[in-house]
Amino acid sequence: MHTTEYKNITMNGLWHKNVATVQILGLCPLLAVTGSVVNALGLGLATLAVLVGSNLSVSLARSFVTSAIRLPAFVMIIASLTTCVEFIMQAYTFELYQILGIFIPLIVTNCCILGRAEAFASKNPVMPSVLDGLMMGAGFMIVLFLLGAMREILGHGTLFSNMDLLFGSGAAHMKIKIFEEFPGVLLAALPPGAFLGLGLIIALKNFINRQMELHEIAKKGAPVRGSKRVRTTGAIT
C-alpha cells in the first residue's frame, strides 16, 4: 500500500467525497442535532466510532461473506455496533444521551455507514478500510461541528456551552459568550436555519474548489506567457 493511496483516502473522506457536503448523506441527524456544538460533536463522535468499527469488521469478514448475504451481514454488524455505542453513551454521557435521544439508534440508518461498508471496506484490506472509516467519519463530524458552531453562535450567542455533558465537568469552563445580552436569531436555532447553514457550507466548499481549479489552470498557464526579454544593464533603480 502506497502513501499516495492513504493520502487519497484521506482527501476523499475529508474533502472530495465528504459525506455531508458532497454525498449529501445522513442529513436527518445532521440537520436535527446541530443546534449546539456539544450535540453536534456528540453525534459526530458516535457516528465516527460506528463507521470505523463497521469498516474494520466488514473488511475482516469480507472473505467469508458471499454476495448473497452481504447486506444482511453488514446491517447486523452496523446495528450491533450502534447498540454498543448507545450503551456506552448511556453509561458515560447520560445527559447527552437523553438530549440526542432517538438519533443515536438512528445511526444504523445513516446511509454513509452501509455505503462505505459496501463500496469500500468489502473490497479493501483492513488498514485502508479503517482509515477510510476514520476520514469519512471525520469529514462528517467536521461539517456537524461547523454547522453546530454557526447555529449556536447565531441562535444563542454562545460557543461550546455545556461541553461538560460530553467531556466531563472539567470542560464546563469552555463556554464562550460571543455576544453579551444577545437575544439570538430564532431562524438559526430552528430547522430552516440548519438547511440554510448546510447550504452555505456546501456553497463555500464549492467556491473553494472553483478557486483551486482556477489556481491550477493559472499555474499551468503562467510560465508560457509573459515577457522573455532579459535586462542586460546593471542599472536597477
Next chain:
Amino acid sequence: MAEPSPSIVHSINRNALALAVFAVITVGIVALTHVSTRDQIKLAQQAALENSLYQLIPKASHTNNMLKDIAWIKHPLLATDKEKAAYLARVNASPYAAVLQVTAPEGYGGKIQLLVGIYYDGTLAGVRLVPPHNETPGLGDGIELKKSDWMLGFNGKSLNNPHPDRWQVRKDGGEFDQFTGATITPRAVVKAVYNALKYFEQNKDYLFDRAQHTQTQTDSLED
C-alpha cells in the same frame, strides 16, 4: 415439482450457516457490552434522578431515603400513561414532601414531562422539566432552567395561592407569564402543575400510607 439442484441447496446451507454465525457473534458483542456497562448505566440513571429530586427537596431537609420511598401511581390528573413512581420525603416518619412525575399533554411539540415537588401542606417546592422536550427553540424552551427562570415562578405557590381562577397564563387572565411568541407551552405547564396540586390535595394521605411499607426498587425517570 423438480428437485432443486444440489448446488443451490449447498449454497443456501452455506449462506444460512454464515448468517447464523454472524448473528451469534454480533449478539455476543452486544451482550458483552451490555453486561459491562450495565452497572455504570444504573449509576448514571440513579445520579440523574438524585440530582433532579434533590434540586426540589434538598437532601438535608428530610431523614428518609426518598429514592427508595416510592408509591406507584397513575391518575388522569397527572396525565401519565402508565404507573409512575412518586418519591416521598419524610422527617422521622411524618410526611414532609413528595415529588410527582407529571405529564403536560398539551405542549406545542407534544408531551412535556415534569417533576413536581410538593410539600405536605400543599405548597410547591418547585417544578422541573425532564429532558428531552420538543418545544420550539427560542420560543417555548423558556421552560428550561438554562434558558430562563420561568420555572422558578412556581416556587411557594399552592392551590389557593394564587386563587384558582388565576392559575392561568397572563394572556388568559391569570398570574403566570407567558413567553414572547409562545403561549401554548407555558399554558400546558401551568395546567399540568395545577392538576398535580389538585391530585396531591386529594390523595396525599393515601400516597404516604401506601408507600410506607413498600420499599420498591427504584426506577429511572425514563419510560
